[in-house]
Amino acid sequence: MKRYSDLEYLRLSKLQKFLYRLESFFCSIPVAVWHTIKKLGLAIWSFIKGIGLGIAEVVTTFKNGSKPTRLSYVIMGAGCFAHGQILRGILFLLFEIVFIFYMVTTGAYWLSMLPSLGKLGPTKDYNVILDVYTTHYHDNSFKILLYGVLTIFFIIAFIYTWWVNIRQSKTAEQILASGKKLKSGRDDLRSLVDDSFHKTLLALPMTGILVFTVMPIVFMMLVAFTNYDGAHNGYSNNLFHWVGLDNFNTMLSWTSNTSSGAQSYAATFGEVLTWTLIWAFFATFTNYFLGMMVAMAINKKGIRFKKGWRTILVMTIAIPQFISLLYVSKMFAKNGLINNFLIDMKWIDTALPFFEKASWARVTVILINIWIGIPYLMLTATGILMNIPQDLYESARIDGASGWQQYSKITLPYMLFVTGPYLLTQFTGNMNNFNVIFLLTGGAPNNPAASNSAGTVGYTDLLITWLYKITMGAESQYYLASVVGIMVFVVVALITLVAYSLLPSIKNEEDFQ
């Protein structure tokens, strides 16, 4: 595209300026994506390099190290003991003992089973005397995968700790050699509330995240490479096994069934994805602008009962959605309150197809979502509007700016600037807005053309509700759900990356402090 200098830009007409900005926005997307990929590549490269350097360091340290340092290659904490850091030494040693004990007792078993995910499924027996069938359970693919992954996590943690143990011994020697004193156990403890206070604060939250977020995600990604489903549940019927990239092949195959006119899997995915994006766009921006307007209306000078208006709107937040949304969905049903009321008033002859036709259903869910979303936005916007320096408006008024001009020149840009990241989280949040769709339509109406293997897909299904249906459906195709989950991640990640590289307000974190 043609780039204008500042002077040329100023000479353009309003429309041209707008078009120019729009164009440059879209042109910068590929660049942003490229930058991100480059960054990612660099990060991976430096990670590999880091590991290489770590290994090299381990080797050279062994060559040049003192006896205690060398001993700590085998007995962790040996270096610390030798240098009088008893507390650290005990911790290192304890960790090593626990690790070895775990690996010998159970870890080795899980690791050895990981490649096959189990050898023997359940077996049945017939007890002649009691005339009864019994079932004996043996391997459990699910547990093998789960504990296999945990064991690998544990091994990585061990290797890291082992490396730290060697390094500390080495640095301790250097410090001693330079004639300084080492930190005592008491110093270590004291630093936990001072210099290393961040480690204390982060320990618990990060452990939680590691065990209950990271590990499950890793696990579910691995499931995408197995045939784990209702017919292979890994325990009570058949074991499941690794299948390589088979599931991704199914998911990404474009060959449609020509005789039935049914879409290919990829086409169905594309359709659901498109609607998910449309939904996220409208759900985010209708709420954003309408919520802002409501906030401005309530905050306008001379409007009374500000708190009262706010409270009324906020009640939608306070009542759980499974109550309010289920009720609202009943209201909009073909024989629901709204249709019956309109018919009784003779305004319409036959019921409006709120949830019956694809386009109607889509518009209806977006409209109902406004009802849910405005209160949140109203609250957020209220605070931000109060933060806008009032003198900006004063001087604008003196210059004779109209209400609209004040809005478009001051309020909106300010809002957009400070809420950029918030908008982005709203967008990705809406892409995964399970409750609204699940409770309002359950995905209905059906999409007859959807791919067979995709299960029942509706026109209002988002990727996330589809994922739920795949998981809970007749065939319980966990492996496909996990492929869809990965795809959702890829899409959302792409959007986030692009947005982050384009949004102005994220870059200068320190500016605000």
Add this chain to the structure above:
Amino acid sequence: MSDVKVQKAMKQHMGLTASRRISNTAIYIVLTVMSVIWLIPFICIVLQSFRVESTWQVGYVIPRQWGWNNYVNLANTDFWRWYTNTFVLAILTAILQTVIVLCMSYTLSRFRFKMRKPLMKFMLVLGLFPGMMTMIILYRVLADLGLTQKNSIPGLLLVYVASSGMGYYVSKGFFDTISKSLDEAARVDGANRFKVLVKIILPLSKPIVIYTVLTAFMGPWGDFVFARYISMGTSAGKNVAVGMYDWLSQDQIGKNYTMFCAGGVLVALPVTILFLFLQRYYVEGITGGAVKG
């Protein structure tokens, strides 16, 4: 000042107030209409909960016969057990989750250490995975720990609290707005990091603490997908959403619909009351935080 000028100024003034009056009237009308739309579902639910003449869904709103029957009948079900479950769960979640979130966000806002940026990026990436995906595995982990079925309330608490560190975003934004010079002054005076947090930062952070408590408290009341999966049909381990959701199943809706509405009103009560009293802090918290992150 000449008369003409005075008259002109007066006219202008009157014109201004007139136009303001018109626009304010318009705003009042819009707000009133909105309030009605926003309140209709709630009013309907409340009215249904007092209906005595029938227990199923009906095509009219105002009960023909009023009474407390539906509320009284709740005592014949496990409702109060589920309610207590959820209430205890919500309080514990609110306390623990707030501690975790504040630890996390305070650290990321105030400390500059090597892994800080990568950590934040890592959590951003984690947040992009659809949570639904991990439901099955979380169930299995909890089942292995014996925290499903009748023990699912502690199980839910564990999962809610353990993964809450990811929601540091808003409160980090709030801490970012508190000037760093305060910390530095205190540090110069010899206070350690821990003292700075307790003595200086926390007293200034009332809005964000209340905001975090409030959002954490609200969460458990509405969880019916994951909580249902964890409780696996055991009544003792259900939260109020899971228990009540079953009343809408095909075989129960005719008998339990008005009771569902009564239960719904009771569920909404604690959260609504909290909101009424703490709304101001909620607004301050969310604006302090979400405005920038």
Add this chain to the structure above:
Amino acid sequence: MKKLISLVLALVMLAGVAAVGEGFAASYDITVWVAEEIKELTAQQIEAFNSSNQYGIKFNATIEAVSEAVAADNMVNDVEAGGDIFCFPQDQFARLVKAGALSKLGVAASEKVTAENAAGVVAAAKSGDSLYAYPLTADNGYFLFYDKSVIPEEDIDSLEALIADCEAAQKYFAFEMQTSSWYLASFFFGTGCVSEWTTDDAGTFISVRDTFNSPEGLIAVKGMEKLVKSPFHLSSSKADSFESNAAVVVTGIWDYELAKQILGDNLGVSDLPSFTVDGEEYHIGSFNGCKLMGVKPSNDAYRQAALHFLAQYLTGEECQMQRFNAKSWGPSNLVAQASEEVQANPGLAALLKQAPYSVPQGQIHGSWWGIAQVIADDVKLATDEAGLQAALDNYQAKIEELFTLDNTALLFVGAWNGWNNADTDKTYYLASKGDGTYALTFDVPESGYMGGRVVNPGSWDTDKGFAQVTEGADLIQDLGADNPDNNIVFAAPGNYTITWDGEAFSIVKN
């Protein structure tokens, strides 16, 4: 042979029960999942069992209200944590067998259940030749509920008249078409179409005879078209629709009490109406289904046997009658069905009137429900006959897709996969190594007959088996004349790799 086994078993049991009777005398903690409305009744029934059974079994039962559909989902999610005894609708049966969530009935129990219950219901509890569940009810069918103040008596036999009455009165005709294949199939059954599925002993579907895409099917969708294109058609099967403007609701006996409460004396019930296409009348059919009770598998024989006794008792005549008296659950037990009270129940009478047009539900593939469900949507969108035909074509193609077999592949069919030659799962397929040879590494589990042979999926060829083994003959048994199908029969269980080069096999034990 089977008869002989059962005779021997009966004798052993007679001798055995006396000897092992004491083995039962223990208290078992169990969990029972039943629908909310029979929770208390079931508790009483278990008490009665505790005090009356001859073995001294005492159950300490925790009874949870878990609706039938949810129970099946929960069992599939985690069999280990499931209820020891649970109830489920029959459409979940094959899925539960497949998930390994049901424990097979013993010989004596099978015989008793088969003799005492209606044949259609027994078939619903069977996978292959094996019974896996106890019949609980036989009333899972649907019929016509209508508001007598809107619909004149003489119109209830004609779909067209019913639609016209509803439109004239601006009232809804509720018949769940868009969201439930269970109701939607009724039009097809009305014109004689079938969808019959077969499962093997392990709950895997192996074949289907489906005639929905046929001239009769086209007539059915033409009838359906009349209904779904009416602005006063409501896709619902809930009796409370009567409260919000419905005059006709097609639903089942479970809604009878509710409908009675809403409409009072204005409630009428009858069999489903007929529709007319090209001057020919077709009576709308229906599914005739049931609810079943299952026992979760476990490895403790005594406990398992005790649970089976309890399930048998809970589904016996006495308990079925108690459920009928308390909650109008239609019994499956033949004696109970014949009792006067049951015969006199108005809801069951309507169901009985519909019975000649109903089809026993049998076993139906889990995916069928989703596939058939869109027919009504397709029909609603269709503008001409070609559109209707396209809906059926679409349906058929999707059904066929379920059984697409790669009939050039090589499948090692045998005891390890339950002799399923229609196995779409690749676990026992020989994989091409790229040089013209095919190999499979797999486990042979311990069993009485550890045999099988390589076939093209779907066929039962006998040309790739024992006679073709050139290497590793010491690992397999030579059964001579006892091996007419040319099977490879392993001598011992273990992990084997079998390689096929187009003409001969080599077998290696790992």
